[in-house]
Amino acid sequence: MIQGHQTWVFNSKPVILASSAVGGPFEAQGALAEDFDVLHGDIWLGEDSFEKAEKKFLEQACEIAIHKAGMKKEDVQFFLSGDLMNQIISSSFAARTLGVPYLGLFGACSSAMEGLALAALIVDSKAAQNALAGTSSHNGSVEKQFRYPTEYGSQKPPTAQWTVTGAGAALLAQEGEGPRVTSATIGRVIDMGLSDPYNMGGAMAPAAVDTIQAHFRDLNIDHSYYDMIATGDLGRVGHQIAADLLAKHGVKIPAKKFTDCGILIYKKNQPVMAGGSGCACCATVTYGHFFKRMRKGELKRILIVATGALMSPLSYQQKESIPCIAHAVSFEMLEGRN
Amino acid sequence: MEKFLFAFLVGGAICVIGQIMMDVFRLTPAHTMSTLVVVGAILGGLGLYEPLVKFAGAGASVPISSFGNSLVKGALSEAEKTGIVGVLTGIFEVTSAGISAAIIFGFMGSLLFKPKG
Amino acid sequence: MSNKKKKKLTPTQQKYQRFAKDREPKRPVLSNVIRAFIAGGIICTIGQGLQWMFMTYFNFTEVTAGNPTVAVLIIISVLLTGFGVYDHIAQWGGAGTAVPVTGFANTVASASIEHRTEGYVLGVGGNMFKLAGPVITYGVFSAFVVAIVKIAIKALGGM
Numbered sequence: 001m002i003q004g005h006q007t008w009v010f011n012s013k014p015v016i017l018a019s020s021a022v023g024g025p026f027e028a029q030g031a032l033a034e035d036f037d038v039l040h041g042d043i044w045l046g047e048d049s050f051e052k053a054e055k056k057f058l059e060q061a062c063e064i065a066i067h068k069a070g071m072k073k074e075d076v077q078f079f080l081s082g083d084l085m086n087q088i089i090s091s092s093f094a095a096r097t098l099g100v101p102y103l104g105l106f107g108a109c110s111s112a113m114e115g116l117a118l119a120a121l122i123v124d125s126k127a128a129q130n131a132l133a134g135t136s137s138h139n140g141s142v143e144k145q146f147r148y149p150t151e152y153g154s155q156k157p158p159t160a161q162w163t164v165t166g167a168g169a170a171l172l173a174q175e176g177e178g179p180r181v182t183s184a185t186i187g188r189v190i191d192m193g194l195s196d197p198y199n200m201g202g203a204m205a206p207a208a209v210d211t212i213q214a215h216f217r218d219l220n221i222d223h224s225y226y227d228m229i230a231t232g233d234l235g236r237v238g239h240q241i242a243a244d245l246l247a248k249h250g251v252k253i254p255a256k257k258f259t260d261c262g263i264l265i266y267k268k269n270q271p272v273m274a275g276g277s278g279c280a281c282c283a284t285v286t287y288g289h290f291f292k293r294m295r296k297g298e299l300k301r302i303l304i305v306a307t308g309a310l311m312s313p314l315s316y317q318q319k320e321s322i323p324c325i326a327h328a329v330s331f332e333m334l335e336g337r338n
Numbered sequence: 339m340e341k342f343l344f345a346f347l348v349g350g351a352i353c354v355i356g357q358i359m360m361d362v363f364r365l366t367p368a369h370t371m372s373t374l375v376v377v378g379a380i381l382g383g384l385g386l387y388e389p390l391v392k393f394a395g396a397g398a399s400v401p402i403s404s405f406g407n408s409l410v411k412g413a414l415s416e417a418e419k420t421g422i423v424g425v426l427t428g429i430f431e432v433t434s435a436g437i438s439a440a441i442i443f444g445f446m447g448s449l450l451f452k453p454k455g
Numbered sequence: 456m457s458n459k460k461k462k463k464l465t466p467t468q469q470k471y472q473r474f475a476k477d478r479e480p481k482r483p484v485l486s487n488v489i490r491a492f493i494a495g496g497i498i499c500t501i502g503q504g505l506q507w508m509f510m511t512y513f514n515f516t517e518v519t520a521g522n523p524t525v526a527v528l529i530i531i532s533v534l535l536t537g538f539g540v541y542d543h544i545a546q547w548g549g550a551g552t553a554v555p556v557t558g559f560a561n562t563v564a565s566a567s568i569e570h571r572t573e574g575y576v577l578g579v580g581g582n583m584f585k586l587a588g589p590v591i592t593y594g595v596f597s598a599f600v601v602a603i604v605k606i607a608i609k610a611l612g613g614m
Binding site: 341342345346347348349350351352354355356359360367368369370371372374375376378379380382383394395396397399400401402403405406410411412413414417422425426429430435436437439440441442443444445446447448450451452453454 | 482486492494496497498499501503504505506507521522523524527529530533534537538539551553555556560561563565566567568569571579583586587589590591592595597598599603604606609
């Protein structure tokens with residue numbers, strides 16, 4: 001049901017039956033390594049290209065989530081997925097393997113929550129019994145497509161971020177046990193005219209702020225409703241900007257409640273500049289770390305605001321700026337049932 | 339062996355110019371290198387790059403700016419011998435070692451190596 | 456250049472950009488410059504050493520020694536790129552590794568290695584000059600213009 005201008009409230013509160021987080025070697029050395037289902041020792045997964053490896057990551061994440069829910073591929077009704085590759089090939093090829101009716105999405109790094117929001121809408125409106133939302137990213141394939149060959153010697157500035165190699169998937173259903181999806185705010189495209197592809201955080205922060213404000217406005221709540229609010233991949237630079245910008249607009253979220261998946265996923269001594277990024281950043285941290293904490297009872301209500309930068313390698317060369325978007329999804333553990 | 343000292347100083351200085359172009363003027367590496375090559379070509383045409391090479395040796399001949407200078411040198415020397423068409427035929431004469439080596443060994447690299455990510 | 460761009464931005468956008476710029480960690484320009492100086496200086500010194508070696512032991516002249524010197528530097532650069540080491544050195548050295556011919560070789564090698572997955576013809580062959588193309592194109596074109604201008608000036612009687 002729609003509430004306010006751009007927020008869906010899911011009255012039946014679809015449940016996340018199972019979720020999965022798969023990562024690569026860099027994530028294995030990271031701060032949240034224990035919250036991953038599988039961590040790989042290399043980024044190739046036995047494939048001979050980065051793109052094929054990324055597909056494998058996503059397939060594995062989906063298979064693990066389906067297996068954890070005690071279901072089979074054939075039981076899944078819809079698969080929603082997006083990634084950063086041209087024509088979202090990782091998602092499409094993973095969908096081919098899964099054989100599930102497929103909706104491909106593009107939200108750049110906000111794909112995780114875009115997919116989850118739509119999956120929740122489908123399940124809540126009884127258009128399906130269940131739906132699987134997934135996303136992936138791969139450091140090698142992203143650098144190759146958007147920036148430079150991975151062995152190229154360019155000097156990354158301190159605002160640059162490191163794309164997470166991995167994938168995450170979440171299986172939603174009408175009934176069951178697990179974190180519940182209670183609402184989703186669909187973001188607008190916000191473009192502040194920034195055009196530095198090495199400073200995604202700065203470009204995306206206004207979109208995150210816009211969506212968070214819209215969420216609070218539509219539901220008539222404030223930050224106190226949530227135990228944790230996390231942005232997807234603003235990184236250290238973008239997250240600080242977002243926090244300051246929110247404060248400027250009168251929304252002061254206490255620092256210990258406001259975090260960012262790109263900051264959490266890696267350790268301070270890893271050479272990741274401003275932090276993690278990529279579709280898998282938000283997905284693996286949410287589906288692994290945050291859901292684990294929710295299932296343990298540490299967090300009751302969280303808001304995940306996935307942020308995406310909607311540019312293409314060509315648009316940058318054509319001197320276009322970087323339009324950004326943020327989608328927010330709220331999750332709650334219900335009393336007495338979990 | 340003061341040639342080594344001058345090579346170090348001049349080579350380092352040219353790289354500093356490149357670093358400033360990238361960090362202060364926010365040019366991409368491709369824009370920076372292209373600019374340095376064009377500057378090398380212009381200085382070569384003005385007859386100012388050769389003295390630098392004589393003074394600093396590899397400090398002037400190793401940076402990419404010397405590529406521009408060599409291209410001009412090749413064009414002009416061939417034009418002197420065979421007329422204006424020499425500008426076209428002579429351009430790669432002096433730099434052919436660099437370009438050939440880059441293509442040949444770059445290609446061999448693709449035969450031998452996988453990206454490490 | 457920046458003013459023309461700024462005019463196309465709305466006041467809100469301009470205000471935000473200033474806001475974001477204030478919170479952007481500044482690039483460590485001084486330390487980058489120092490490291491570029493050191494890295495570039497070392498590479499050129501190695502080049503000088505190679506040149507001396509070729510002149511002393513292999514009978515090259517000062518002019519012709521440049522060719523094998525450049526070739527050896529290129530081979531070294533390709534190997535370092537292939538072993539996955541060059542990008543780490545370059546993160547430290549910045550322009551110090553990019554400006555010397557080693558940087559040129561790295562652009563060709565890294566692009567070739569990366570695009571092998573698309574095949575040797577379209578992948579390697581078609582993408583090899585992805586990053587080196589601008590250098591070659593503008594080098595050749597500017598050399599052409601400079602040469603023509605110089606010849607024209609000479610012909611018109613006077614330099």
